[in-house]
Amino acid sequence: xxxxxxxxxxxxxVVTQVxxxxxxxxxxxxxxxxxxxxQAFNGLRKRxxxxxxxxxxxxxxxxxVPTINQHKPISEPLSAKQVKMLTDNCAEFGVELYGLGHxxxxxxxxxxxxxxxxxxxxxxxxxxxxxxTHGAFGAVAFGxxxxxxxxxxxxxxxxxxxxxxxRINVEGELAPGVSAKDIILYVISQIGTGGGTGYxxxxxxxxxxxxxxxxxxxxxxxxxxxxxxxGLIAPDQTTFDYLEGREFSPKGKDWDxxxxxxxTLPSEADxxxxxxxxxxxxxxxxxxxxxxxxxxxxxxxxxxxxHSDIHGDAGLAKAMKYMGLEKGQPLNQMPIDYxxxxxxxxxxxxxxxxxxxxxxxxxVADTVTAIVVPGSQQVSKQAIAEGLDQKLIAAGFExxxxxxxxxxxxxxxKVPAGKYCxxxxxxTFEGRQGQGARTILASPLTAAAAAITGRVTDVRELI
Amino acid sequence: xxxxxKLTSAAVPMPIEDVDTDQIIPARFLKAVTRDGFGxxxxxxxxxxxxxxxKEDFVLNNPxxxxxxxxxxxxxxxxxxxxxxAWALGDYGFRVVVSxxxxxxxxGNALNNGILPLVVSPTLLDEIFQTIEKDPTATFTVDLExxxxxxxxxxxxxxxxxxxxxxxxxxxxxDDIDYLLSQREKIDAFEAKRLDFSLR
Numbered sequence: 001x002x003x004x005x006x007x008x009x010x011x012x013x014v015v016t017q018v019x020x021x022x023x024x025x026x027x028x029x030x031x032x033x034x035x036x037x038x039q040a041f042n043g044l045r046k047r048x049x050x051x052x053x054x055x056x057x058x059x060x061x062x063x064x065v066p067t068i069n070q071h072k073p074i075s076e077p078l079s080a081k082q083v084k085m086l087t088d089n090c091a092e093f094g095v096e097l098y099g100l101g102h103x104x105x106x107x108x109x110x111x112x113x114x115x116x117x118x119x120x121x122x123x124x125x126x127x128x129x130x131x132x133t134h135g136a137f138g139a140v141a142f143g144x145x146x147x148x149x150x151x152x153x154x155x156x157x158x159x160x161x162x163x164x165x166x167r168i169n170v171e172g173e174l175a176p177g178v179s180a181k182d183i184i185l186y187v188i189s190q191i192g193t194g195g196g197t198g199y200x201x202x203x204x205x206x207x208x209x210x211x212x213x214x215x216x217x218x219x220x221x222x223x224x225x226x227x228x229x230x231g232l233i234a235p236d237q238t239t240f241d242y243l244e245g246r247e248f249s250p251k252g253k254d255w256d257x258x259x260x261x262x263x264t265l266p267s268e269a270d271x272x273x274x275x276x277x278x279x280x281x282x283x284x285x286x287x288x289x290x291x292x293x294x295x296x297x298x299x300x301x302x303x304x305x306x307h308s309d310i311h312g313d314a315g316l317a318k319a320m321k322y323m324g325l326e327k328g329q330p331l332n333q334m335p336i337d338y339x340x341x342x343x344x345x346x347x348x349x350x351x352x353x354x355x356x357x358x359x360x361x362x363x364v365a366d367t368v369t370a371i372v373v374p375g376s377q378q379v380s381k382q383a384i385a386e387g388l389d390q391k392l393i394a395a396g397f398e399x400x401x402x403x404x405x406x407x408x409x410x411x412x413x414k415v416p417a418g419k420y421c422x423x424x425x426x427x428t429f430e431g432r433q434g435q436g437a438r439t440i441l442a443s444p445l446t447a448a449a450a451a452i453t454g455r456v457t458d459v460r461e462l463i
Numbered sequence: 464x465x466x467x468x469k470l471t472s473a474a475v476p477m478p479i480e481d482v483d484t485d486q487i488i489p490a491r492f493l494k495a496v497t498r499d500g501f502g503x504x505x506x507x508x509x510x511x512x513x514x515x516x517x518k519e520d521f522v523l524n525n526p527x528x529x530x531x532x533x534x535x536x537x538x539x540x541x542x543x544x545x546x547x548x549a550w551a552l553g554d555y556g557f558r559v560v561v562s563x564x565x566x567x568x569x570x571g572n573a574l575n576n577g578i579l580p581l582v583v584s585p586t587l588l589d590e591i592f593q594t595i596e597k598d599p600t601a602t603f604t605v606d607l608e609x610x611x612x613x614x615x616x617x618x619x620x621x622x623x624x625x626x627x628x629x630x631x632x633x634x635x636x637x638d639d640i641d642y643l644l645s646q647r648e649k650i651d652a653f654e655a656k657r658l659d660f661s662l663r
Contacts, residue, residue: 015653016646020627024646026653036545038496049644064494078494085496129544129568145546145572146498147638155643157650161626163567193481194538197564227541229567293481293541312536315480408490408543417513429485429542431508 002268005234006165006200009140009265013123015157024157028122030056031108032095032149034086035063035410036127040150041089051093052156058117059090059097062107063410067373067400070100079411093153104247106376106402109133109344113217114378116246120235120262125152130344130426132223135232136216137239138265140200142230163229164198164274167267169205172281177460179354180215181346181424181443183207184222185287187279189297192310196228199275202267203233207281213242214350221345222426225294234266286459288331289428289441291319296428300446300458303330322430323438324418331440331456338421339370339451340433341397343407346424346444347375349382355448356388358462364396365454371398371413373405397451409434422450465577466636470558471604471615473530475522476595482535483542484569488551490543501547502554523555527599532559534591539580540569549576559605561612563588574629575639581605581612581623590614607634 003011015024032040037059044051051057064079074080083100090097098104104111109130112118120138125131127149134141148158170183188195201223208219216233223231240259243249250258285299296311296319298304306327308316320327341347341355352374364370372392374380380402383389389399406413407425409432415421417436424447428439440456449457492504509521517524533552539562540548549572552560558578563585565573573580583591594601594616604613607630613620631637643650 016649018628018642020629022626022628024643024649026650026657035493039498039546042497043640047640052650082494082496127544127546129542131544143544143568145544145549145568145575147546147572147575147640151640151643154640155646155650156654157643157646159628159639159643193541194564194566197538197567224542224568227538227566293483295481312480314478318479408485410490410493427483427485427542429483431489432485435489435508435513 002271004165004267004271004273005138005202005232005265006140009121009123009138010162018159021161022159023162025123025160026157027125027152028056029117029124030152031112031124031126031131032057032059033063033108033128034061034082036146037089037149038082038085039146040153041093043150044153049154051095051153054094056156057095057153059086059095060105060108060111061086061099063404063408065100065403066411067403067405067413070401076412103377106378107344107347107404109221110347110375110379113137113213114246114376116243116249119243119249119258120239121265125158129224130221132228132230133217133221133344135220135223135230136213137243138232138235138262140230140232143224163200166196166199166201166228166275166277167273168201168203168277168279170203170207170279170281171205172207173210174207174281174284177286177445177463178284179443179445180211180218182284182287184219185289185294185297185441186284188222188226188295189287190279191226191277193225193293193295194227196223196226199228201228201231202273203231208233209236212350213238214348217348218345222294225426235262286443286446288446288456289439290323290325290331291316292322292428292430294426294428294441297441300332300456303328332458334420334456335367335454336422336440336450336456337368337419338415339368339447340373340406340421340423340425341371341444341447342373342375342405343425344375344404345426347373347379349379351424351444352379352383352388354444356391358445358448358459359391359395359452362395362452364451367454368451370396370451371400371406373400373413374402376402406433408432422447422456464575464636464638467558467577467579467607467633469604469606469608470531471602472532473528473600473602474532474534474561474591474595475528475530476592477522477533477535478592480536481538481541484540484545484548485542487540487548488545493545493547498550500554501551502556505551505555531556532561532603532605533557534588534595535560535562537563537585539565541566544568546572546576549573549578553578561588561591574633577633577636579605579607579633583612583621583623587621
């Protein structure tokens with residue numbers, strides 16, 4: 001039977017079959033961070049077992065870290081303890097750690113690709129649901145729980161049933177002002193926050209192919225927001241060009257062999273999927289979310305629905321109450337309080353460049369607090385080298401140090417209760433950016449436009 | 464892992480769809496470094512107000528409802544992969560969560576912590592909510608060995624699916640890691656024959 005990209009990568013990693021349809025799946029790369037690893041290390045210690053392959057694990061501190069004064073000790077005691085525990089565990093078990101102060105530190109899903117740790121054809125896991133990001137390279141990458149983190153540490157394997165396959169095709173050319181973030185927010189708004197449950201998604205079609213690696217990462221990143229186990233995109237020349245020469249990418253003869261192998265990975269023409277969806281790029285406009293899950297999204301010029309089959313009317317009503325909004329109202333031109341540009345969805349150098357380009361000589365509105373948090377030290381370094389930091393600061397943005405920051409507000413970067421934040425992150429759940437905070441998800445361009453005008457804005461009017 | 468075989472209990476109804484793991488356990492409580500004590504912060508921001516006073520309209524604060532079974536709307540456990548959500552549910556005392564479907568990562572995390580994510584049809588889910596609405600003390604019996612779910616009020620018995628391996632694990636309290644460690648020879652053999660250039 002003709003194989004899909006997902007079949008090829010998954011099947012090549014099956015160690016053995018288990019009763020009941022489970023398989024032992026070999027994991028090539030394991031990324032860990034401070035929040036979901038301490039209990040796993042404790043488990044190993046309790047069982048008295050070592051890491052099976054410590055050279056397959058890379059650690060970083062990202063969720064809890066401050067984005068100001070990272071050279072100073074972390075002031076919040078519980079965060080400090082968790083980050084120290086990661087440092088101690090990595091030292092004890094011999095894991096490579098890119099901790100605070102290390103030039104490679106950053107959000108785990110930003111550093112994997114930029115260092116060339118992520119690559120096509122591998123299996124990759126992390127105790128974080130946005131591990132789907134790495135699927136942009138044609139890797140089978142997915143988030144796991146802490147018990148599974150411990151399993152991978154101990155055996156380099158997981159016990160899993162193979163998910164069903166889905167292909168999402170997006171054909172055509174994106175209009176100016178419409179970006180990768182808008183594609184994925186649009187798709188999720190069409191199928192809902194549970195529409196991909198049970199599936200591993202391959203994104204295909206000319207609109208996907210035309211994206212840069214950074215755009216592809218944004219799309220795959222939010223696969224989990226439709227419930228999918230992961231998302232992936234066939235590797236092509238764009239992929240190879242991105243990876244060539246990166247710190248841990250294969251070199252010389254190894255590179256040639258790797259590329260030859262990667263070229264065999266795309267889905268065969270007659271491969272079939274358990275589900276297949278088709279969307280047109282022309283139908284996608286700049287997107288904003290209005291509710292309390294990432295599926296509650298709409299074009300910026302549209303009105304909030306008065307009825308929803310996907311979310312249920314009770315769910316919609318509950319979301320409206322939390323958000324302080326009314327069914328049927330527009331969001332366009334509504335005043336906002338905060339803008340957050342960052343997170344594993346949109347904190348890469350291209351995102352920062354796009355923001356700076358759009359802002360130009362304009363200034364952040366007086367009523368808005370706007371922060372830009374680069375995804376990694378490397379992104380930050382590059383932004384500074386290009387002078388982006390100075391342009392952002394001159395326009396009235398704060399330019400912070402790398403971390404997950406206000407995406408989930410585990411550090412000090414929180415949005416106050418009742419305030420509206422246009423955010424380039426991935427989740428609008430109640431309390432996600434701080435207790436009572438009201439999140440409106442959008443692309444970096446739309447977020448930058450909101451920062452300038454102080455309102456939800458159709459970015460196409462500023463281009 | 465605590466084994467699970469059979470349970471008869473009243474149930475707590477939560478007819479809300481798309482309950483995400485940020486609601487089950489908010490991120491600010493993820494700074495703990497052990498698996499214990501998450502129950503007191505289960506559904507923290509739905510359960511308590513800003514002054515840490517219980518919100519009377521939330522089901523866990525309503526003495527009418529109790530039990531070891533949580534009945535929830537579709538797509539329970541969506542969002543973050545945090546296993547802390549399963550730890551919080553377990554620590555609070557839930558052994559079974561019933562819904563018409565679960566988010567994949569949560570389902571796995573629950574199973575790895577001795578909590579049964581029991582999938583029923585949307586119709587049956589509605590019936591269960593109706594039964595509890597009429598009689599909050601209504602009990603239900605979950606029999607994992609027989610794979611049956613019984614509404615003790617109506618007498619309706621329905622079967623549910625669970626994969627054979629996971630069923631054995633739950634009944635015996637086995638962790639996946641025990642099984643994986645027993646596969647060491649096969650893992651070594653796999654590593655030896657695998658083309659390794661993808662990791663060079």
